[in-house]
Amino acid sequence: AQSVTQPDIHITVSEGASLELRCNYSYGATPYLFWYVQSPGQGLQLLLKYFSGDTLVQGIKGFEAEFKRSQSSFNLRKPSVHWSDAAEYFCAVGAEGGGADGLTFGKGTHLIIQP
Amino acid sequence: ETGVTQSPTHLIKTRGQQVTLRCSSQSGHNTVSWYQQALGQGPQFIFQYYREEENGRGNFPPRFSGLQFPNYSSELNVNALELDDSALYLCASSLRLAGTGTEKLFFGSGTQLSVL
Numbered sequence: 001a002q003s004v005t006q007p008d009i010h011i012t013v014s015e016g017a018s019l020e021l022r023c024n025y026s027y028g029a030t031p032y033l034f035w036y037v038q039s040p041g042q043g044l045q046l047l048l049k050y051f052s053g054d055t056l057v058q059g060i061k062g063f064e065a066e067f068k069r070s071q072s073s074f075n076l077r078k079p080s081v082h083w084s085d086a087a088e089y090f091c092a093v094g095a096e097g098g099g100a101d102g103l104t105f106g107k108g109t110h111l112i113i114q115p
Numbered sequence: 116e117t118g119v120t121q122s123p124t125h126l127i128k129t130r131g132q133q134v135t136l137r138c139s140s141q142s143g144h145n146t147v148s149w150y151q152q153a154l155g156q157g158p159q160f161i162f163q164y165y166r167e168e169e170n171g172r173g174n175f176p177p178r179f180s181g182l183q184f185p186n187y188s189s190e191l192n193v194n195a196l197e198l199d200d201s202a203l204y205l206c207a208s209s210l211r212l213a214g215t216g217t218e219k220l221f222f223g224s225g226t227q228l229s230v231l
Contacts, residue, residue, distance in 0.1 A: 036222075043119070043223050092157075100171025101173075102150070107157050
């Protein structure tokens with residue numbers, strides 16, 4: 001069975017500081033890995049995805065993520081956060097479009113930005 | 116904007132009632148998935164429809180059912196509502212291509228269902 005663990009429920013970061021959100025996954029085959037962002041009252045927006053190739057993936061809004069197979073991790077990073085980055089972040093695993101089993105999401109990390 | 120629209124945005128129902136949620140897919144998309152997001156949780160996969168047939172299902176009871184129409188719009192129906200059905204219901208559309216799999220998901224903003 002596939003699963004995703006996001007160990008941090010809340011993270012507080014000062015504006016301009018760097019950010020790392022953790023994600024660990026379990027998946028039987030070679031997974032697609034995703035990071036989504038959700039602002040209040042909104043749906044999910046895809047930040048980036050990984051399937052194969054370079055283990056450092058660039059996404060939108062200045063985010064990047066690194067896939068580490070040996071650690072079953074796919075951590076999200078940003079060098080300098082902006083107040084507009086405050087949101088809920090979800091890591092997910094599954095097939096490209098979800099497939100017959102759908103995407104499996106973690107419980108999310110709530111990012112708070114301090115001025 | 117993803118081009119995926121859901122209606123209504125908010126809904127209040129009573130335990131035991133039935134509800135229908137609607138989703139209009141992004142133009143050109145032939146696959147629709149539904150997810151349930153309880154408060155403080157990540158989305159959970161309910162089911163996926165491809166060409167009007169259920170293509171996969173998560174761990175949800177049969178009282179959760181769906182339809183996909185020829186124009187690829189979709190409905191999620193929930194019978195005999197329970198208090199735990201209170202959640203944000205997200206619809207996501209995608210394009211499935213023969214031989215190459217399914218492209219990425221585009222999510223709507225969801226329908227917030229409250230069951231009293």
